[in-house]
Every structure is written in C-alpha cells, then in structure tokens.
Amino acid sequence: MNLRCMIVDDEPNAVNLLEVLIGQSTPWQxxxxxxxxxxxxGFLKNNSVDLLFLDINMPLLSGMELAGLLSGDTAIVFTTAHSEHAAESYSFNTIDYLLKPITLKRFLAATKKVEAYFLPRMPAGDKPAEPGHEYFFVKSGTELRKILLPEILFFESRKEYVRVVTQTFEVLTYRRLKDIEAQLPLPFVRVHHSYIVNVRQLTKIQDNQIHIGEVQIPIGEKFRDGLMDMVRRKTF
Structure with a gap:
C-alpha cells in the first residue's frame, strides 16, 4: 500500500524518529x-497527501487547529506527549493517537489501523486476496479462536482479562484492553475505561449509554466528546 504521508512536528528528534519508523516499517512515501x-x-496548498503524522502542541497554530483546516478526507495520526487531547482528536478524521515517546511496537500497531482504514478505498485489483484486518485470533486457555471483526459487538475489561462479545458467542482472553485497542481499526471506538464498542453494531444512544441490542454500555466522561463528535457527523 503506497500512501503519501507527511510529518508536522516542531520537535526535530520526533520528526527524525518518525522518518526512520516510516522508512523502515512501511512502503509509504x-x-x-x-x-x-x-x-x-503552505505545502498542502500545492500538494496532496493521504496521511498526516500531526503533533498537537506547536507554536503559532496547534495541531488541533490545523486539523480543523484540513480537507475532511485527510487521515490523521496524532503524535503527542499529552494524553488529555485523545477524545477531542476523534472529532477529526483520526485513525490513531500516538503518545510520545513512540515505540516501534506502538507504531506498528498504528500502521495496521492505517492500512485497515485505506484498504476499502483501494481499487479492487490492488487489494490482497485475504485482507488481514477482517479477523484476528483470540487466545483463551489453550484455544486460539478465530473471530471475524464485523461480528464483534464490544470488548469489556475485567481486571487482567478482556471479555470479547460477538453476535453468537463470547470469550475471555488474558490481555489488557489498551493492547487490544492498539490493534483495532475503525469502527471500533473506546467509549469507557472498560469498553470498546463496534460502532456499526450500535443501535441507539440514550441517557449517556450506548445500546447494542439489549446491552447497555456506559459512556465515560473522558471519551464522551470524541464519540459524540463522531455521531454528529453521521446525524441528519
């Protein structure tokens, strides 16, 4: 997948690190x-890009302010040392939110999200025969269970375990919710400290709760603004 990307960051070391990660880990330009x-x-006036790696705290104009000026189809991976902007960042076309210092493991997880986002937009002839983002394997005890992503309703954190609930079954896996979140593409969205939901399975939002079928999931204050901004973009 050959994407045109750019880095916007006022920290030279951060720019250099991202350049190395992009060059060594992706085929992107x-x-x-x-x-x-x-x-x-100035660059974007005469050039187009598919993806921005965008810092938030910059002089003159912040990354959030710049994001608000971009075309709505420009994908963004925010890169910042500050976690408090995470919910607000998803009011834009945000694929991921990387906290500095960025590790190789976390960057690779972000590249999976980017590829999952762009794959459906590629011409049919350019897509791999079996896109890897459509499923993953969940380890539960001695079993490795294959789960199709579209069938997942939500993930629930239960101390050292995560409960994965699908349309037909559920399974517990010994993982942290934030590690699973790092591997998930949209439309999976963190809505609470303990929950990630598949937005495509959402039936309604009422009284600060998400309804997926008969299940009611609370919306955490930290995640409310980002979720509702996403919903507003899909509201008539």
Whole structure:
C-alpha cells in the first residue's frame, strides 16, 4: 500500500524518529517534513497527501487547529506527549493517537489501523486476496479462536482479562484492553475505561449509554466528546 504521508512536528528528534519508523516499517512515501502548522499549510496548498503524522502542541497554530483546516478526507495520526487531547482528536478524521515517546511496537500497531482504514478505498485489483484486518485470533486457555471483526459487538475489561462479545458467542482472553485497542481499526471506538464498542453494531444512544441490542454500555466522561463528535457527523 503506497500512501503519501507527511510529518508536522516542531520537535526535530520526533520528526527524525518518525522518518526512520516510516522508512523502515512501511512502503509509504514521505513527501514532506514540516516543523510548524503554517509550513504544512503552505505545502498542502500545492500538494496532496493521504496521511498526516500531526503533533498537537506547536507554536503559532496547534495541531488541533490545523486539523480543523484540513480537507475532511485527510487521515490523521496524532503524535503527542499529552494524553488529555485523545477524545477531542476523534472529532477529526483520526485513525490513531500516538503518545510520545513512540515505540516501534506502538507504531506498528498504528500502521495496521492505517492500512485497515485505506484498504476499502483501494481499487479492487490492488487489494490482497485475504485482507488481514477482517479477523484476528483470540487466545483463551489453550484455544486460539478465530473471530471475524464485523461480528464483534464490544470488548469489556475485567481486571487482567478482556471479555470479547460477538453476535453468537463470547470469550475471555488474558490481555489488557489498551493492547487490544492498539490493534483495532475503525469502527471500533473506546467509549469507557472498560469498553470498546463496534460502532456499526450500535443501535441507539440514550441517557449517556450506548445500546447494542439489549446491552447497555456506559459512556465515560473522558471519551464522551470524541464519540459524540463522531455521531454528529453521521446525524441528519
């Protein structure tokens, strides 16, 4: 998958690290390195990109302010040392939110999300015969169970375990919810400290709760704004 991407970050070391990670871990084309938002705006006036690696706290114009000026179909991976902007970031076309210092493991998880996002938009002839993002394997005891992503309703954290609930069965796996979150593409969204939901399975939102069939899932305050901004973009 050959994507045109650019880095916008005022920290030279952060830019250099991302350039190395992109060059060594992906086939993507890095078309620009910009050290502030105004420089990025100048580049984008005459050039198009598929993906931005975008810092948030920058002088003159923040990453959030720049995101608000971009075309709605420009995909973004935010890169920041500050976790408090995570919910707000998903009011844009955000694929992932990377906390600095960025590790190789976390970057690779982000690349999977990026590829899962762009794969449906590729011409049919360019897609692999069996896209890997459509399923994954869950280890439960001695069993490795294959689960189709579209069939998953939600994930629930239960201390050291995560409960994976699908349309037909559920399974417990010895994992942390945040590790699973790092591997999931959209439309899976963290809505609570203990829950990730498949937005496509959502039936309604009422009284600060998500309804998936007969199940009611609370919306955490930290995640409410990002979720509702996503919902508003799909509201008539």
């Amino acid at each position: 890095l078309v620009a390195r910009c050290h502030n938002a105004l420089e990025a705006i």
